Amino acid sequence: xxxxxxxxxxxxxxxxxxxxxxxxxxxxxxxxxxxxxxxxxxxxxxxxxxxxxxxxxxxxxxxxxxxxxxxxxxxxxxxxxxxxxxxxxxxxxxxxxxxxxxxxxxxxxxxxxxxxxxxxxxxxxxxxxxxxxxxxxxxxxxxxxxxxxxxxxxxxxxxxxxxxxxxxxxxxxxxxxxxxxxxxxxxxxxxxxxxxxxxxxxxxxxxxxxxxxxxxxxxxxxxxxxxxxxxxxxxxxxxxxxxxxxxxxxxxxxxxxxxxxxxxxxxxxxxxxxxxxxxxxxxxxxxxxxxxxxxxxxxxxxxxxxxxxxxxxxxxxxxxxxxxxxxxxxxxxxxxxxxxxxxxxxxxxxxxxxxxxxxxxxxxxxxxxxxxxxxxxxxxxxxxxxxxxxxxxxxxxxxxxxxxxxxxxxxxxxxxxxxxxxxxxxxxxxxxxxxxxxxxxxxxxxxxxxxxxxxxxxxxxxxxxxxxxxxxxxxxxxxxxxxxxxxxxxxxxxxxxxxxxxxxxxxxxxxxxxxxxxxxxxxxxxxxxxxxxxxxxxxxxxxxxxxxxxxxxxxxxxxxxxxxxxxxxxxxxxxx
Numbered sequence: 001x002x003x004x005x006x007x008x009x010x011x012x013x014x015x016x017x018x019x020x021x022x023x024x025x026x027x028x029x030x031x032x033x034x035x036x037x038x039x040x041x042x043x044x045x046x047x048x049x050x051x052x053x054x055x056x057x058x059x060x061x062x063x064x065x066x067x068x069x070x071x072x073x074x075x076x077x078x079x080x081x082x083x084x085x086x087x088x089x090x091x092x093x094x095x096x097x098x099x100x101x102x103x104x105x106x107x108x109x110x111x112x113x114x115x116x117x118x119x120x121x122x123x124x125x126x127x128x129x130x131x132x133x134x135x136x137x138x139x140x141x142x143x144x145x146x147x148x149x150x151x152x153x154x155x156x157x158x159x160x161x162x163x164x165x166x167x168x169x170x171x172x173x174x175x176x177x178x179x180x181x182x183x184x185x186x187x188x189x190x191x192x193x194x195x196x197x198x199x200x201x202x203x204x205x206x207x208x209x210x211x212x213x214x215x216x217x218x219x220x221x222x223x224x225x226x227x228x229x230x231x232x233x234x235x236x237x238x239x240x241x242x243x244x245x246x247x248x249x250x251x252x253x254x255x256x257x258x259x260x261x262x263x264x265x266x267x268x269x270x271x272x273x274x275x276x277x278x279x280x281x282x283x284x285x286x287x288x289x290x291x292x293x294x295x296x297x298x299x300x301x302x303x304x305x306x307x308x309x310x311x312x313x314x315x316x317x318x319x320x321x322x323x324x325x326x327x328x329x330x331x332x333x334x335x336x337x338x339x340x341x342x343x344x345x346x347x348x349x350x351x352x353x354x355x356x357x358x359x360x361x362x363x364x365x366x367x368x369x370x371x372x373x374x375x376x377x378x379x380x381x382x383x384x385x386x387x388x389x390x391x392x393x394x395x396x397x398x399x400x401x402x403x404x405x406x407x408x409x410x411x412x413x414x415x416x417x418x419x420x421x422x423x424x425x426x427x428x429x430x431x432x433x434x435x436x437x438x439x440x441x442x443x444x445x446x447x448x449x450x451x452x453x454x455x456x457x458x459x460x461x462x463x464x465x466x467x468x469x470x471x472x473x474x475x476x477x478x479x480x481x482x483x484x485x486x487x488x489x490x491x492x493x494x495x496x497x498x499x500x501x502x503x504x505x506x507x508x509x510x511x512x513x514x515x516x517x518x519x520x521x522x523x524x525x526x527x528x529x530x531x532x533x534x535x536x537x538x539x540x541x542x543x544x545x546x547x548x549x550x551x552x553x554x555x556x557x558x559x560x561x562x563x564x565x566x567x568x569x570x571x572x573x574x575x576x
Contacts, residue, residue, distance in 0.1 A: 001037060003047055003077065008033045010073055011058060029254035032057050035109055042107060048078065052100060055092035060114070060258030094259040095266055099129045101257055102168065102220055110185060110221040112256035117303060118443045119505045120261050121172070121224050125454070126310050126507055130170070132458040136162050137170045142445040145410040152177050156206050159184070159221075163202065166218030173225065173444060178252070180205045185223070185255050189215055223256065263303035263310070263505070270326045271313070275305050277328050278336050297343040298388060299504030308339050311506035339506055343388075369401075373430065373489060380487035381461050384453060387491045388502060403432040403491070406449060416452055423460040423486060434491040440500040446492075453488050460486065 012028055039053035040046070047054065051074070059070065075085045092100075101111045115121050124130040138155050141147075155177050162169040163184065171177075178185065181204070189200040200215040267275060283290060294300045312335045328336075376385040397403065409415045422431045435446055494502050 001041075004036055004040060007047075007054070007073060007077060008036060008058070011070060028058055031109075031254045035257070038107065042105075051088045051092050052097075055089065056097045056100065056108075056257050059089075059092075059097075060112075060260060090268065093266065093268075094261045095123060095127055095129060097257070097259050098124065098222075098261075102129065102222075105217075109187065109255065109257050110223065112253065112258045113222060113224045114258060114260045115224060115226050116260070116262040116265075117301075117503075118226060118447070119303065119503065120263060122447075122505065122507055123261055123263060123266055123310075126307075130168070132455045133462075135168045135170065137172065137451050137455075138174055139172045139412075139444055139448040139451075140174050140176070141412045141448060142442070143409060143412045143415070146412055152180075153207060156180055156204070160204060160206070160211075160213050162221075163219050164214045164216060166216030168220040168222065170222045170224060172447070174223075178223075184215075184221070185252075187255075227260070263306040267306055267309060271309050273326045274313075274328050274332070275309050278309070278333070279305055281328075281333065282337075282340070295348050296345055297340055297504070298345050299343060299501045301503045301505075304504050304506070307506045308336055312336050312339060343504060369397075373487065376489070377429070377485065377487050380485050384457060384488040384490060387489065388504075389491060389493050392493065401430075401432050402428070403434055406433060406435045406445070412448060412452075415449070419452055419456045423456050429485060430487050430489060432489040432491065434493060437492050437494045437502045440503075443503075449490070453490065457488055 008028070012033075036053055036057045039057065043050075043053070045053070054074070059067075071082075071085060071089070074080075074089070075082060078085065080088070098111055098113070101108055113121055113124075136158055138158060141151060155174060159169055159171075159177075159181065161167075183203050189202050191198050192201055193199050200217075201212050202215050204211050204213050264272070264275075279290065279293070282288075282293060286296060288296060297304070313332060372387075373385070376383070398405075404418070406415070409418075419431070422428065433449070435449060437446070492502050494500075
């Protein structure tokens with residue numbers, strides 16, 4: 001205990017400035033101290049045996065002005081070398097700490113996730129830290145009829161239900177109900193009952209009154225916020241109000257075990273090296289700089305390659321410490337490269353094609369929506385299909401494929417009802433829904449839709465796997481099973497074209513591909529990274545794409561003279 005007191009005292013003297021605190025102040029508080037001591041006493045561990053308690057309660061601030069003294073202090077107190085300290089700290093990274101929090105007993109604090117980007121929280125799904133069953137995810141719904149005070153009451157009742165049934169609840173940017181959950185977030189529980197039986201209760205503020213609620217032992221709460229929410233500039237007029245808000249937020253932070261999560265920094269050192277190697281590989285193959293990757297691949301961002309590493313490489317790679325495995329194998333190169341092939345930017349592809357040699361040229365093909373859907377149907381038990389497009393779908397396409405639109409739903413409950421009916425009652429084997437991407441600053445509605453689809457998908461195929469055995473002895477088993485295979489297709493239409501592209505993050509259930517335009521025959525022009533023996537296929541594919549793109553106004557800045565110039569280049573380049 002004396003050693004822990006020494007650690008806390010020295011860290012509490014470290015001043016931090018900026019994003020998550022008000023001016024120059026201490027990031028850790030007295031609640032962190034009590035949680036730290038309680039952890040090691042209840043676990044029966046010492047600091048030499050495990051850094052779990054230290055990393056869960058004291059390491060949640062990412063700034064160098066805090067992290068550097070933190071590392072030096074642990075090194076000095078433990079007497080271990082720098083490499084050994086980093087190794088022990090890496091054993092308890094943010095994801096490991098969150099998992100330990102969810103698996104811990106009832107005495108630990110709730111968890112606060114500070115996300116570097118809007119999509120960072122999906123790491124919990126990618127690494128199976130959050131299961132799709134017994135978890136309730138609550139979003140600040142953007143559906144029109146949900147933008148009322150009654151929605152907050154619905155959220156409060158769902159939180160209370162999770163408390164009583166022992167489920168895990170995730171609050172995604174739900175600041176509007178934090179004040180009502182004051183006692184629960186502070187874990188101000190009362191113990192009722194006798195010697196043989198006791199029950200925890202908590203006072204909750206619901207509809208201008210207090211209500212006593214039971215708290216099950218298995219109940220957990222995770223609050224998800226974005227780092228950028230605390231970096232907004234303060235204007236002179238708003239200064240007093242903003243400062244008051246910051247003080248309240250600092251007190252709010254100290255209630256939790258805090259973990260800052262990022263796709264890039266979630267990778268172990270060996271995989272970070274592989275991510276850097278693959279980025280260099282893409283630049284070398286296509287003769288472009290790191291900055292031009294965003295132009296060549298639609299939706300490319302700083303987390304695209306790290307998410308591809310997490311998605312494509314085996315889970316054993318995350319625990320490997322063998323330096324021999326830090327280089328990408330050819331198989332890993334191919335599997336990663338295959339993920340990026342459907343994401344080529346149609347407005348940049350001709351420009352960059354002139355710089356490619358024959359071995360690395362990008363080939364153009366024409367394929368149909370029907371063929372892509374049929375191919376995805378074979379993988380529908382483990383994946384859903386995500387389609388990116390800049391085109392507005394025509395009514396004929398919508399009617400033919402029975403495609404629904406997110407904006408046609410007034411409440412999220414109506415959308416959930418349609419999804420439930422599709423997986424439980426409908427005879428259809430495809431559910432096609434279009435989401436219109438407008439605001440790059442707020443993807444809450446997209447994440448809400450994605451979570452609903454993934455949860456229903458996981459639940460459906462989990463039940464199917466249990467029932468599959470009964471079909472094995474039947475003669476027509478394959479037919480009966482195939483009738484039960486259901487594919488979800490999510491079409492994301494970006495109204496901004498390429499100015500603010502939809503961010504591509506490779507996740508467990510989503511298979512990404514890019515469509516450029518929908519013809520009446522549902523023909524789609526796309527790019528793949530696979531050699532075609534007859535060069536005329538390239539000319540025809542390019543001619544098809546550029547003609548329709550020019551006629552329908554998708555490339556208004558390209559003149560027909562430029563069009564034929566590029567066509568001549570492709571003809572002679574591939575005729576050699």
